[in-house]
Amino acid sequence: xxxxxxxxxxLLPDLCDHFPNDVNVFETxxxxxxQHQVFCGxxxxxxxxxxxxxxxxxxxxxxxGKVMVVDGGASMRRALIGxxxxxxxxxxxxxxxxxxxCLRDAATINQMAIGVKALGTIPIKTDKRGLGDQDIDxxxxxxxxxxxxxxxxxxxxxxxxxxxxxxxxx
Numbered sequence: 001x002x003x004x005x006x007x008x009x010x011l012l013p014d015l016c017d018h019f020p021n022d023v024n025v026f027e028t029x030x031x032x033x034x035q036h037q038v039f040c041g042x043x044x045x046x047x048x049x050x051x052x053x054x055x056x057x058x059x060x061x062x063x064x065g066k067v068m069v070v071d072g073g074a075s076m077r078r079a080l081i082g083x084x085x086x087x088x089x090x091x092x093x094x095x096x097x098x099x100x101x102c103l104r105d106a107a108t109i110n111q112m113a114i115g116v117k118a119l120g121t122i123p124i125k126t127d128k129r130g131l132g133d134q135d136i137d138x139x140x141x142x143x144x145x146x147x148x149x150x151x152x153x154x155x156x157x158x159x160x161x162x163x164x165x166x167x168x169x170x
């Protein structure tokens with residue numbers, strides 16, 4: 001078995017073919033942002049709605065190659081991450097962010113060494129009310145994500161697995 005190469009732009013189809021009973025694919029069509037079109041890591045979950053206080057706090061902690069999965073309630077009215085939070089996530093070793101919601105500063109984030117999946121963009125920031133939950137089970141787009149699940153993302157979408165997946169060597 002080999003470690004998943006993060007440069008394999010068609011990683012998800014291979015994972016789905018090799019592990020059909022171990023993967024759950026989000027039904028949402030996410031847009032891709034950042035220079036890392038392909039990324040993977042263990043999930044750290046956040047649930048918030050139009051308040052990115054928990055996201056802001058979390059990007060300031062060691063990411064250790066993990067992926068932040070944020071259920072923002074599919075809100076298209078406020079951006080849950082922007083260039084400053086993306087920059088902090090990179091500095092702290094986060095592999096990527098998956099957002100059931102929006103981001104802002106898309107052009108700047110597209111120049112950054114991170115992978116971000118989001119529903120879209122909006123230039124309006126969130127209010128900071130200190131609301132939100134971290135490290136809880138979240139569910140959106142037909143998939144439940146638990147803290148510690150494995151997240152795999154590429155241009156084909158995003159999938160979740162309860163275990164780390166390794167493709168057989170060719």
